[in-house]
Amino acid sequence: MVFDERINMLKHKRIIVWGAKLDTGHTHGFIHEACVRASKYMGLETYWLDNRDNVDNSFFDDAIVITEQWLVFQNGISNNMPINKNATYMVHYLGNRGAVEGNPGAEMYLGRVRKLIDFRFNAQNGWGINGVEDKNYAYKFEPEKYAALSDVSFYETGDDYDKFYTIWATDLLPNEIRFDDRLSEKRQQAFFCGTIREDNGPLFEGFIRKCKEYNIPFLYNTPWQNQMPTEQIREFVKTSLLPLDIRPSNHIANGYIACRPIKNVSYGALPMTNSPAINDFFQGDCAFAVNSDALFDVALEMQKNPRTLDLILHQMNRIKEDHTYINRMTDIIRAAEI
Numbered sequence: 560m561v562f563d564e565r566i567n568m569l570k571h572k573r574i575i576v577w578g579a580k581l582d583t584g585h586t587h588g589f590i591h592e593a594c595v596r597a598s599k600y601m602g603l604e605t606y607w608l609d610n611r612d613n614v615d616n617s618f619f620d621d622a623i624v625i626t627e628q629w630l631v632f633q634n635g636i637s638n639n640m641p642i643n644k645n646a647t648y649m650v651h652y653l654g655n656r657g658a659v660e661g662n663p664g665a666e667m668y669l670g671r672v673r674k675l676i677d678f679r680f681n682a683q684n685g686w687g688i689n690g691v692e693d694k695n696y697a698y699k700f701e702p703e704k705y706a707a708l709s710d711v712s713f714y715e716t717g718d719d720y721d722k723f724y725t726i727w728a729t730d731l732l733p734n735e736i737r738f739d740d741r742l743s744e745k746r747q748q749a750f751f752c753g754t755i756r757e758d759n760g761p762l763f764e765g766f767i768r769k770c771k772e773y774n775i776p777f778l779y780n781t782p783w784q785n786q787m788p789t790e791q792i793r794e795f796v797k798t799s800l801l802p803l804d805i806r807p808s809n810h811i812a813n814g815y816i817a818c819r820p821i822k823n824v825s826y827g828a829l830p831m832t833n834s835p836a837i838n839d840f841f842q843g844d845c846a847f848a849v850n851s852d853a854l855f856d857v858a859l860e861m862q863k864n865p866r867t868l869d870l871i872l873h874q875m876n877r878i879k880e881d882h883t884y885i886n887r888m889t890d891i892i893r894a895a896e897i
Contacts, residue, residue, distance in 0.1 A: 569603060569892055569896070570621075570896050571621050571622055571623045571647065571892075571895065571896070572604065572620065572621040572622060573603070573604040573605065573606065573621075573622050573623075574594075574595075574598045574603050574604065574605040574606070574622070574623050574625070574888075575605075575606050575608060575618075575619060575622045575623070575624045575625070575646075576591045576594050576595050576598075576605070576606070576607045576608070576624075576625045576626070577608055577609065577624055577625070577626040577630070577631065577637060577640050578591070578608075578609050578626055578627065578630040578631060578634060578636070578637030578640070579591045579609075579627065579630055579634075579637065580607060580609055580636075581786075583609075583634075583636055583637075584786055585630065585634070587627050587630065587651075589730060589789070589818070590627075590651075590727070590818070591607060591625070592607075592730065592789075593728070593729075593730040593884040594625055594884055594887070594888060594891075595607045596730070596732065596884065597732065597883065597884035597885050597887070597888045598888050600732050600885065601885060601888065601889075603888075609636050609637045610635075610636055610637060610638065610639045611636065614641070615641075616641040616642075616643055617643075618641075619641050619643035619645070619646045620643060620645045620646065621645055621646065622643070622646045622647070623646070623647050623649060623891070623892065623895045624640075624643075624646050624647065624648045624649065625649045625651075625678075625891065626640060626648070626649075626650055626651070627650070627651040627652055628650050628651065628652045628653050628654065628662065628664060628667075628695075629652055629662065631650075631667075632661075632662045632663070632667075633662070642667070642668060642671045642672060643672065643673075644671060644672060644673060645673050646672055646673055647672070647673055647674040647675075647676065647895045648668055648672050648674070648675050648676065649676045649678050649723065649891060649894070649895060650668070650675070650676070650677060650678055651678040652678075652695050653665055653675075653677040653678070653695075653720075654677075654695035654696060655677070655695075655696055655697065655698060656694075656695065656696065656697060659694055659695060665677070665719065665720055668720070669719055669720065674720075674721070674895070675719075675720035675721070676720065676721045676722065676723050676894055676895065677720060677721070677722045677723065678723050678725075679691070679696070679698070679722050679723065679724045679725075680700075680724065680725070680726065680813070680815060680816075681700065681702075681711055681712070681713065681724045681725050681726050681816070682700045682724075682813050682814045682815065690813075691813045692812075692813070693809060693813070700724060702724070705722075705724065706897070708890045708893045708894060709881075709886065709889075709890050710881065711725055711726050711881075711882075712724065712725040712887070712890035712893075712894070713725075714893075714894050714897060716897075721894070721897075723890075723891070723894045725887060725890060726816040726840075726882075727816065727817065727818035727821060727887075728818065728821060728878075728882045728883050728884050728886060728887050729818070729821050729822045729824075729825035729878055729882060729883055729884075730789065730818075730822055730884070731822075731825045731826070731883065732883060732884075732885065733879050733880075733883050733885060736825050736875060736878065736879045736883075737827070738827070738872055738875055738876075739827075740797050740826060740827030741797075741827035741828070741868055741871045741872060741875065742827070742868070743797045743798050743827060744798065745798060745799065745800040745862070746798050746799055746800060747774075747775055747776070747800055748775060748776045748777075748778055748799050748800060748801070749766070749770050749775055749776070749777045749778065749799060749800070749801035749802075749803050750778045750779065750795045750796060750799035750801070750802055750803065751763075751777075751778070751779040751780075751802075751803040751804065751805070752779070752780050752787070752792050752795070752796070752819060753779070753780075753781070753804070753805075753819060754781045755779060755781065758807065759805070759807040762805050762807065762833070762851055763805055763851055764851070765850055765851040765852030765853075765855070766803065766805070766851035766852060766854060766855050768852065769852050769855035769856070770801075770855070773859075775800070775801065778795070778799075780792065780795075793822075793826045796822070796823050796826045796828050797826040797827045797828055799828070800859075800862055801831065801855070801858050801859070801862075802823050802828040802829065802831060803831050803854075803858075804817065804819045804820045804823065804830070804831055804832050804837075805832075805833050805851060805854075806832065806833055806834040806837070810834065811833070811834055811835070811836075814835075814836040815834075815836065816836060816837060816840050817834075817837070820832055820837050820841070821878060821882055824841070824871065824874045824875060824878055825875060825878045825879070825882075825883075827871065827875065828871070829845075829846055829858065829861060829862060829867060829870075829871055830844070830845045830846065830874065831845065831846040831847075831854060831858045832845055832846070832847055832854075833847070833848065833849055833850070833851060833854055834847075835847075835849075841874055842874075844870040844871075844873060844874050846858035846861050
């Protein structure tokens with residue numbers, strides 16, 4: 560890939576990613592780390608900061624600032640982010656329902672920054688889902704009305720602030736995606752990187768029951784409680800026979816494309832999902848079933864089929880070309896400089 564055009568188009572002085580450093584244990588740190596690594600790889604002046612860096616407000620002049628609204632509202636290590644009148648702020652979970660639980664949302668920035676962009680999810684798929692409704696948002700996703708920045712990223716100009724719609728990506732850089740990883744010897748185990756708790760636990764019950772029936776250990780890591788190092792997660796994913804990903808009901812309803820299955824495939828693993836939207840994203844090259852016990856059966860059969868390695872290779876190529884944070888940062892920069 561050639562990055563000269565991306566570097567030359569940057570009119571802002573620098574990229575600043577604010578908050579959720581990995582030592583804080585905040586799961587948004589994985590997103591921020593990927594943004595920082597991609598920006599530096601592209602040759603851009605990039606910083607990952609929080610309150611502990613004690614930078615002057617003027618350092619934010621002409622910067623693109625990427626952050627997450629709940630971090631800057633309530634996180635004690637990230638709640639003193641400078642608000643600079645000459646900077647562009649790209650804020651995830653900004654929200655459009657007014658103040659939620661005391662969080663001021665856009666009011667925190669309006670009239671105080673050069674440009675404010677709400678970082679939203681692209682929530683469209685072939686199952687008729689075209690919007691998001693949750694604690695922070697109520698919006699329809701209507702890409703035909705927006706400027707297309709890429710196949711998955713769109714830009715909408717607003718009266719008070721603008722909106723950027725996209726999906727997540729893998730945390731690997733393009734040169735780090737190794738196609739031979741799909742050939743890694745598989746351990747007789749299932750692995751899930753994510754939180755299992757009272758509200759989503761029932762979704763896993765059928766799968767865990769099947770694991771017991773087949774004497775396959777079920778392993779999982781909850782990042783909020785015990786954040787496993789990224790390299791260790793990658794190793795578990797690519798060497799596990801069943802690298803599971805289960806989406807909760809709100810993700811299914813919103814057509815949310817999570818980063819986990821995209822990462823898993825980039826590590827060389829078979830995508831496994833209960834989400835119609837994620838199955839569509841992977842063009843049906845998935846182990847897919849709505850119920851987790853059926854998902855177990857589908858995935859086990861696919862892992863026995865030699866053709867599955869070809870499906871994984873095809874999807875790894877797609878991710879390498881179009882779904883790394885090089886792609887996402889390019890779109891973010893384009894949005895910031897419209």
